[in-house]
């Protein structure tokens with residue numbers, strides 16, 4: 181669907197993309213990177229809206245340098261920032277966008293009604309968008325990207341500004357864009373957990389460089405560890421599990437227990453019951469994408485000055501945080 185070859189974009193003070201070579205296949209692909217990693221720049225180049233400094237890219241087999249209009253006819257785009265005129269309704273706006281994409285008036289109205297219903301906007305679609313919540317605005321932005329029935333949509337940070345429930349709704353909608361309509365999706369986020377849940381494939385970029393591209397399942401292999409969380413007496417539980425012959429260690433409120441076989445689950449359950457404490461959770465641990473980031477290596481640091489880390493997130497990833505962010509900073513390497 182998308183192929184880039186040594187694609188670079190240099191601004192006077194910043195290298196936004198640095199010799200990026202990646203192949204993106206049909207399905208839902210998550211493009212993950214900290215703020216400033218180059219996600220929006222890549223999307224603009226793919227739409228033919230900004231020229232690359234060097235390298236080449238094709239979208240649906242068309243060259244971004246020479247066929248921007250052809251690409252934009254086949255691709256939907258949901259921009260990151262608020263771009264909706266406040267004094268028109270969602271219906272008026274999406275009909276307008278459909279007409280701009282070349283749909284005749286009747287088809288534009290029908291497709292608009294269908295698409296707005298699909299994204300979950302009903303009566304409110306006749307009200308001026310200035311009064312909409314962030315979640316409603318994001319839905320309108322998604323609807324205008326879908327209204328001309330594209331083969332591919334590029335969604336730039338669609339969960340930005342949404343609360344956890346709003347994020348879940350938006351992620352569900354994005355999954356359905358592919359499962360219900362067969363439209364492929366490239367969705368960006370700096371939140372690892374949500375892309376893990378939504379995407380078939382994950383592409384990780386940092387400082388404009390490709391860190392890794394592979395299927396989501398390759399990123400999140402299950403391990404042989406069981407994460408156990410109890411309400412109280414973690415140290416006593418650790419001692420009880422060790423006495424029962426299991427290898428276990430404490431990690432804050434969590435105990436990590438090596439799975440020796442199916443009976444490990446029973447042993448943990450019995451030990452917890454024996455102590456009379458509550459079991460908060462017991463689950464097989466999965467690698468999260470953030471664990472694929474090793475500490476920055478010396479070589480990668482040498483060109484760090486070339487990149488801005490403006491707006492980078494300082495939040496640390498943890499195994500339990502579904503909204504963990506990509507560790508900020510440039511030049512990190514994937515294990």
Ligand SMILES: Nc1ncnc2c1ncn2[C@@H]1O[C@H](COP(=O)(O)OP(=O)(O)OP(=O)(O)O)[C@@H](O)[C@H]1O
Pocket residue numbers: 191192194195196213214215216217218219220221222337487488489490491
């Ligand atoms: N028009 C521009 N002129 C100069 N520098 C730019 C321009 N556009 C982007 N940059 C810089 O290029 C780098 C990559 O920006 P980009 O917007 O692509 O990142 P991003 O991963 O989409 O992050 P965000 O989600 O914060 O937008 C950043 O350092 C940014 O400051």
